[in-house]
Amino acid sequence: MNNFAFVNPVKILFGKGMISEITKEIPLQTNILVIYGGGSIKKNGVYEQVTNALKGYQWFEFSGIEPNPHYETCMRAVEFIKQKNIEYVLAVGGGSVIDATKFIVAASCFDEGDPWRILADPTVVIKKALPFGTILTISATGSEMNTYSVITKNETQEKLSFSSPIVYPKFSVLDPSVTYSLPPVQTSNGVIDAFVHVIEQYLTYPVNGLLQDFMSESILKTLIIEGPKALKDPKNYDVRANLMWASTWALNGWIACGVPQDWSTHMIGHELTAFYEIDHAQTLAIVLPGVMEVLKEEKKDKILRLGREVFSLQADSIDELIKDTISAVESFFHSMNCKTRLSDYNLGEEAINRISERIEKRGWQLGEHQNIKSQEVKKILELRK
C-alpha cells in the first residue's frame, strides 16, 4: 500500500425527508444563494422542499446551470454573488450544478486575476471559497462528497477540471426518493459514471491494498446488481438508496487512498463531450473497453481480479478471462441501455484524429504509468469505431 494523507469532512444527511434538516447546518441570518439547473427541481417537489426549509432565511436563486456547466454561466453567478453579498451557497442538483457551485464559490473569492486560471493554471492554489452545501438530485458524479469540479469553456470548447479541499461541501443531503422521476437515460448515465469512477481507482496494478480492492469491488457489485433494477423499477426506494450511496462512495476519495489511479478513460471521454456534446457517462462507456484492451498487459492482474471477484467469471486461460472480463464490462453498459461505439453516435475517423491531435498538442501522458499518449489514444479509439 502506498503512503497517503487524506480527510473527507463532508457531513452526509441521508434518507427520505432529510432536506428539511438543512436548517440545522446553515446559520440563520445568512445571506444564501440557491443554485440549480434547468428547473426539473420545480417538477419533482425538491424546489418546494427547499423553499419550505429556507423560510426565515434571506435567500436568492440562480438557475440555468447547464449539463457540462459553462464557465460563462458560472461567471454570471459570481457577479450575482458579489452584487448581493452572498455568504452561503446551496447547490440543488446533480454533478453539473455541484461542480459549477464549487467553481463559483472559489471564483467569488479569487483575487489573482482571471478566474479561468483556477482551471487552466496548475500553479494556482485556491485559498478561499464561500461555504456551501448540496442537495443531490442525481446519483452519479460523487461531487457531493469530493473536491473535484469539471467546467467547460463554451467559447473554446475546452473541458477542464480543478480540485481543492477548500471546496468540500459543508454538508450534502442525499434523499434517494428525489431520483424516482429521473429520465431513464440519467439513471443509466449515473450508474455508468459511478462504475467508471471506481474502475479508474481500481483497474491499475496491484499494490497489495486488499481492503481498497474489496471496497472497490463492493461498490462495483452494488452498481451491477442495483443499476438494471432502477431502470425496471424506478420508484424502488432501496434500489435508489443503494445506487445513491454507491455513487457517492465511488468518488469520495476513500477507495483511492494508498493505491495508484488511472483516469485516462475520463480524460479521453472529456474530449468526446467537449467536441461532440455526448453525455459524459456515454463517452466513458465508449472509451473504457478500448482502454482495457490496449492496456491489457499492464492491467492484467487487476482485470483478472475484476473478472473473478466482480463478475464471478472463470475461464480456461488468462487470455480468455481477460477477453471475457472486457466483454462483461461492455455487456453491463448495454444492460443499462447505453451504447458503446463511436459509430452509435455517427462518429469515426474524423473524431479520432481530432481528439488524438488535441492530446498530442497538449502533450498529455495519461494513465497510472503516464504512458498513454496521442498514439495510444488513437489506438484505443480505433478499437471503438
Next chain:
Amino acid sequence: MNNFAFVNPVKILFGKGMISEITKEIPLQTNILVIYGGGSIKKNGVYEQVTNALKGYQWFEFSGIEPNPHYETCMRAVEFIKQKNIEYVLAVGGGSVIDATKFIVAASCFDEGDPWRILADPTVVIKKALPFGTILTISATGSEMNTYSVITKNETQEKLSFSSPIVYPKFSVLDPSVTYSLPPVQTSNGVIDAFVHVIEQYLTYPVNGLLQDFMSESILKTLIIEGPKALKDPKNYDVRANLMWASTWALNGWIACGVPQDWSTHMIGHELTAFYEIDHAQTLAIVLPGVMEVLKEEKKDKILRLGREVFSLQADSIDELIKDTISAVESFFHSMNCKTRLSDYNLGEEAINRISERIEKRGWQLGEHQNIKSQEVKKILELRK
C-alpha cells in the same frame, strides 16, 4: 436503508515514516502534552520519532495509561493539564491510550461537576474538549478515527463508555511498521477486536443496505486473510498495513450508517474484563459464539450471509449453514491463537451469575432488538462454559 446523518472529519496520515508529518498538523507555539502507556514506545522507536518531530515545540509527557484505562489515572492527567496550561494533546499508543485521551481532553474542559458524569450520566452533553491528535501503535479498536471511549473506574470495577463528536481526533498517524514488534497476543487481540466491531454493525437483520453489507464483508475478509499471516510473519509491511487499515475501518462509523447495530457482545464482554481482567478481545471471542447461538433465529438472514459471503460456506440445510458459520467464527478465533471458553480462564457458574446479576440490577436490554436481558445473558454465557 435507514436514514442517518454522519460526518467523520479525522485526517489520516498513513504509511511508513508519517510520524514526522505531525508538525504540519499541530500549530507551532502550542503547549503540548504527549500521553502514552507503559513505555513500549521507548523500545520500538516511536518515542524517538515523536520527540524528533516535536523539536521546537514546548511539550510535556504523561505516561502510565494502563490497558482498560483507569478513571483515576485519567484524572491525574487532567490535573497535570490544568497545572501546565496544556493546549493540545498527542496520544501515542493503542486504543487504551487514545480512549483515555478522549476522556482526558473532555474532562479537562468539563465544568458541570464530577467528570465521572461524562461516563455515568447519559444526560451530559460534552460541549468542549482540548484538540488532540493520535499516533497509533496497535491496530485494534478504531479509536483513532471515532468518537468512542471506554474507561474503567478501578475503585468500583465499573467499565463505562461515552461518545461525542467533540472528541474526534484532529488527525491520526497510522504507520504499520510500528506494529512489527507487538507481542503476538496483542496482534491477535487487535484482529479479533476489529472483527467483532464489524460483526456488531453487520450481524443484525437486513435493511437492504447492500453497500454496507459488502463493505462490512470487505473488512471481515481482510482480517481473516491477513490476521493469521501477521502471526506468522509479523514484519510483513503489506500484511500489517492491511490489518491497520481494516481495523480503523471496522469502527470509523461509516459501515454503521443506515443499518441497525447490536453491541451486546461488547457489553457482556466489558463485564468479563471489569470483574476478571480478561483482555477485551478475548472476552469478545468467548461471548460472540454464544450470542450467535442464542439469537440465531433473529439473526438468521445475516448469519447465512456471513457464512456464504465471508466464509464461502455451503450446506444442505439452513440449520446446518448456521451451525457451520458459528463454528467458522470460533475457528477463526482459534486460528488467531485465542481461546473461546470461560473454562479456558478458569471461570464458570460463579462468573455467569455475577455478570447476569449485575446486568439485571442495571436493567440493561441489549442487542438490536433490546431483548437481551439478564436471562438471555445467562443463557449465552452458559453455552460458553
